Amino acid sequence: MTAPHGRALLHLAAALDQQAAYDAASHVELAQLAERGALDFVTLGDSFARPGLDGLGVLSRVAPATGRIGLVPTVTVTHTEPFHVQAAVATLDWVSRGRAGWRIDVSTTEREARLFGRRHASPEPSASLHALWQEAGEVADVAGRLWDSWQDDAEIRDEATGRFIDRDKLHYVDFEGATFSVKGPSIVPRPPQGHPVRVVDATDGPARRIAARYADVALVRVTGPAQARALRDELRHTAAEFGRSPDDLRVLVGLTVDLGDGECAAEPGWRSPLFERSRELGGGGGGSRQSAQGPLYRGGPVDLAELIAAWHGADAADGFHLTPVEPRRDLERLVNGTVALLQHRGLFRTFYPGSTLREHLGLARPANQYAVAGGAS
Amino acid sequence: MTVRPRKEIHLAAHFPGVNNTTVWADPRAKSQIEFASFEHLARTAERGLFDFFFLAEGLRLREHKGRIHDLDVVGRPESLTVLSALAAVTERLGLAATVNATFNEPYELARRLASLDHLSGGRAAWNVVTSSDAFTGENFRRGGCLDRADLPHSRLRSSGGTPITRAAEFVATARELWDSWTPEGLPRPFAHRGRHFDIAGEFTVPRSPQGHPVVIQAGDSPPGREFAASAADVVFTRHGTLEEGRAFYADVKGRLATYGRAPEDLKIMPGVTFVLGDTVAEAQERAAEIRRRQISPQNAILTLEQIWGVDLSSYDPDGPLPDIDPDPESTMVQGRVRVGDPLAVAEKWRTLSREKGLSIRQTVIEASGRQSFIGTPDTVAAELDEFVRTDAADGFILVPHLTPGGLDEFVDRVVPLLQERGAFRTEYTGTTLRSHLGLAQPVWKG
Numbered sequence A: 001m002t003a004p005h006g007r008a009l010l011h012l013a014a015a016l017d018q019q020a021a022y023d024a025a026s027h028v029e030l031a032q033l034a035e036r037g038a039l040d041f042v043t044l045g046d047s048f049a050r051p052g053l054d055g056l057g058v059l060s061r062v063a064p065a066t067g068r069i070g071l072v073p074t075v076t077v078t079h080t081e082p083f084h085v086q087a088a089v090a091t092l093d094w095v096s097r098g099r100a101g102w103r104i105d106v107s108t109t110e111r112e113a114r115l116f117g118r119r120h121a122s123p124e125p126s127a128s129l130h131a132l133w134q135e136a137g138e139v140a141d142v143a144g145r146l147w148d149s150w151q152d153d154a155e156i157r158d159e160a161t162g163r164f165i166d167r168d169k170l171h172y173v174d175f176e177g178a179t180f181s182v183k184g185p186s187i188v189p190r191p192p193q194g195h196p197v198r199v200v201d202a203t204d205g206p207a208r209r210i211a212a213r214y215a216d217v218a219l220v221r222v223t224g225p226a227q228a229r230a231l232r233d234e235l236r237h238t239a240a241e242f243g244r245s246p247d248d249l250r251v252l253v254g255l256t257v258d259l260g261d262g263e264c265a266a267e268p269g270w271r272s273p274l275f276e277r278s279r280e281l282g283g284g285g286g287g288s289r290q291s292a293q294g295p296l297y298r299g300g301p302v303d304l305a306e307l308i309a310a311w312h313g314a315d316a317a318d319g320f321h322l323t324p325v326e327p328r329r330d331l332e333r334l335v336n337g338t339v340a341l342l343q344h345r346g347l348f349r350t351f352y353p354g355s356t357l358r359e360h361l362g363l364a365r366p367a368n369q370y371a372v373a374g375g376a377s
Numbered sequence B: 001m002t003v004r005p006r007k008e009i010h011l012a013a014h015f016p017g018v019n020n021t022t023v024w025a026d027p028r029a030k031s032q033i034e035f036a037s038f039e040h041l042a043r044t045a046e047r048g049l050f051d052f053f054f055l056a057e058g059l060r061l062r063e064h065k066g067r068i069h070d071l072d073v074v075g076r077p078e079s080l081t082v083l084s085a086l087a088a089v090t091e092r093l094g095l096a097a098t099v100n101a102t103f104n105e106p107y108e109l110a111r112r113l114a115s116l117d118h119l120s121g122g123r124a125a126w127n128v129v130t131s132s133d134a135f136t137g138e139n140f141r142r143g144g145c146l147d148r149a150d151l152p153h154s155r156l157r158s159s160g161g162t163p164i165t166r167a168a169e170f171v172a173t174a175r176e177l178w179d180s181w182t183p184e185g186l187p188r189p190f191a192h193r194g195r196h197f198d199i200a201g202e203f204t205v206p207r208s209p210q211g212h213p214v215v216i217q218a219g220d221s222p223p224g225r226e227f228a229a230s231a232a233d234v235v236f237t238r239h240g241t242l243e244e245g246r247a248f249y250a251d252v253k254g255r256l257a258t259y260g261r262a263p264e265d266l267k268i269m270p271g272v273t274f275v276l277g278d279t280v281a282e283a284q285e286r287a288a289e290i291r292r293r294q295i296s297p298q299n300a301i302l303t304l305e306q307i308w309g310v311d312l313s314s315y316d317p318d319g320p321l322p323d324i325d326p327d328p329e330s331t332m333v334q335g336r337v338r339v340g341d342p343l344a345v346a347e348k349w350r351t352l353s354r355e356k357g358l359s360i361r362q363t364v365i366e367a368s369g370r371q372s373f374i375g376t377p378d379t380v381a382a383e384l385d386e387f388v389r390t391d392a393a394d395g396f397i398l399v400p401h402l403t404p405g406g407l408d409e410f411v412d413r414v415v416p417l418l419q420e421r422g423a424f425r426t427e428y429t430g431t432t433l434r435s436h437l438g439l440a441q442p443v444w445k446g
C-alpha cells in the first residue's frame, strides 16, 4: 500500500504510560484522544515491578470504549505461563474485534524474580539477557502456533452429525522449548486477526534477532535518521534470512516527546542537538536497564511533524512510536498539532479505512501454519 | 422470640459452558466467543439486578477416546480479559472469573484480580478452582505435579501438598498482597514464606475498592468444604435439590464457627438450570424438548462411554444398553470430572431401561436429571424463594442453556415476581459486589 506520493504509508503510535495511574477513566480518555488522531495503535507499558494496574487488563477495559485504534499492552514472558499469555492476548483480540497487539518483554531483575520465587535472575547480566530473549522468542513462537491451533473454519455446528467442531481442524502444537513445553490446542478459537500484532523493542542486541524473526512491529530507539535506516535495513535483512518477507515487518522509531514548551521554546530545529538521553516512562522492568533509556525530542508539535516527515521521507523508518512525557498535555498537542499537520500534507490518514490493527499497519492476516499441513490432528 | 429477617435471594448468571447443558443446535444460539454474546448476557443480568456474572474455566480441551471432544461447545475466551472489557459496558454487576490455583502464581494473579477490582469500581470476584491433573498440566511450565522440584528450596521439595493446600496458601498469600498497601495508599513491602510459596517484594497495585475481591470456592470434598469455610465468601455447589441443598448448607455453615465466622459471612449458591412456560405442562414439554436437544444420539453414546470407560460406538443409540460391565480403571475420558462409581451407575441405568423399556438415548435423557426448576414464572419464583427461606441455599448461579439469550425470559418474567414477594432487591443499593452480597469489607490486617 502506498500513500499519494508513492511513498510507503506512515504509521504512528503513542504510549499511554502515566505515572502511577490506577483508574480506568484516564486511560480511556487518552486512548480516545489518540483515536481522534487516527493513530495506528496505543501502547501501555507493564512489568511486575511497575506501579500500576495490569496493562492487558487496562486495555481490555479500554476496548469497548474505543472503536478503531489498536491496543498494545506489554506482557512479559519470563515469569508468566506462555499458555495463559497467548490466551489473554487472543482474548483481547476478540473483545476489541481485531485490534490487539502484544509488546513482548522480559523481566531481568532479581527483584522481579523474588515476586515469583521460582527462578533467580542470573548474576551475569549479558548472558542472562541473551537467555531471556531466547526464551521470549520461544514464547512468541508458541503463541503463534497456539493461535493457529484452531483453523478459522473449525467451528461447524453440524446438526446432522451432532458435531460442534471439526476436530481435524484443531491441532496439538507439541512444543518443546528449552524452559517449557506446551501441548495445545489453545482453549481460545483463532482470534479475528489470526495473529494479534507482535511488537518487540529491537534496540538492544539480544532482542533484535527475536524481533526480526517474530515481530510484526519492531521499535528502535535511535537519535538520527542514518542510524534508523541502518537498523531498519539490518532488521529487514535478518527477517529475510529467517524466511520472512521484509515487507511484513514495520520498523517504528521510538521517541520520547516533550511538547511542553510550545513552538517558540523549541530548540533551533531538530537538526541540532535536540536529543538528550532521558528516562522512558513505564517501559522495562526494574528501572536500571540500559534499554529503559530512550532518545528525547523536546520542542513544538510543528517541528516534530517536520522531523517525522523528513525521517519518513528518507526511508529511515515506517513510522514513529511516541512516548509523551506528560500524556494528557503532550498527546493533545500531538494530535491537534503534529498529526493535524501531517494529515494536512497528505502524509497521514485522516480516518481509518480498515477496522483491525493489521489493516491499519498494512499487514495481511497471516495464513494458518497448520492449514497448509493438512488435517492431521 | 426473635423473628428472623426475610432472607434475600442472591442471583448470578453463568455464561453457558462447554458441556451439553448448552444447546448449540438451536436457531437462536449465537457465538460462544464473540464479545457481543458476553455483553448481551451481562447486560441482561444487570437489567435483572443480579449480584454477579460468572465465567467458568477449562485449561485443556476435553478429550474422549484420545481425541478432542467435538459434540459440545468448544472454545472460550480467557476470563479476566473478558471481564475487564465487560466492566466498560456494565456499572453495578459483579464480575466473577474462575481461575485455577494450580497453574498460576499468587503475585501475578493477585495483581490481575486487584486490577479488575480497580477497573470495575469494586466488582471483581475470583472463583478458586483446583483442577490439577497431569493432562491439563501438559500446557504449563509447572506440569501437573505439586511436589515437583520447582519449589525454590530443596527443604520444601519433599513436603508435597495437595491442590487444596496449595489453593489455601495461594488465597492467603493473595490476601497478604491485597493488604500490603495501607488503606491510606502507602505501599509497604511484603514477604511470604510457606510450604508452596516463598516470595517477597512490593505489590504494584493499591488496595482495591473492595479491599479484597470476593472469593468464591467450587469444590465438594471435605477438605474443599473446610477450605471454603475458612477462606471463601461464596460457595459454588452442584447440590441443586432441596434435600441435598439443606444437608450441604448445614454442613458448610456448621464449619464456620471454628474460624470465628458467622453463617451470613459465607453465601451458598448452587448452580441451577430452569425452564419456563405459560403453564406447568407447557414448561414440562419445553424441558423435555431441551433435554432431547442436549442429548443427541451421538451424545447419548458418549455419555454411556464416559461411564463404561470403553468404546461403545458400535451400539445403536435407539437400541438397548450394553450387557458388558464398565471398566472403572479407564482413562478414556480426559479433562472432565468422572462420575462416582461407574459400576453402580451402570446397574441403575440398566434397571431404569428394563423397567421403562427405554433405549440407550431415552435412558440417558431420563437419567441425566431434569432441569432444576421447571414451571410457570410464578411457581419457579415460589420454589426459588422456598429454597432460600428453608436454608437449602442463599441464592443461585443460573446456568442458561442458550447463548446469549437464555436469561432474557427469566429476567423479564421471574425477577419481577421475586421482587413482588420481597425476596429480591428492586434496585442496587451499593456499588460493589460485596455490598450486593451483604458481605462486610475485609478488615485490613496491617
Ligand SMILES: Cc1cc2nc3c(=O)[nH]c(=O)nc-3n(C[C@H](O)[C@H](O)[C@H](O)COP(=O)(O)O)c2cc1C
Pocket (backbone or CB within 6 Å): B055, B056, B057, B058, B059, B098, B100, B128, B129, B130, B131, B132, B218, B219, B220, B221, B222, B223, B224, B225, B236, B237, B238, B271
Ligand atoms: C460447581 C463446581 C464448579 C466447578 N467449576 C470448575 C471450573 O470452571 N473449572 C475447573 O477447572 N474446575 C471446576 N470445578 C472443579 C473444582 O475446582 C475441583 O477441582 C473439584 O471439584 C474437585 O475438588 P473437590 O474434591 O473439593 O470437590 C468445579 C467444581 C464444582 C463443584
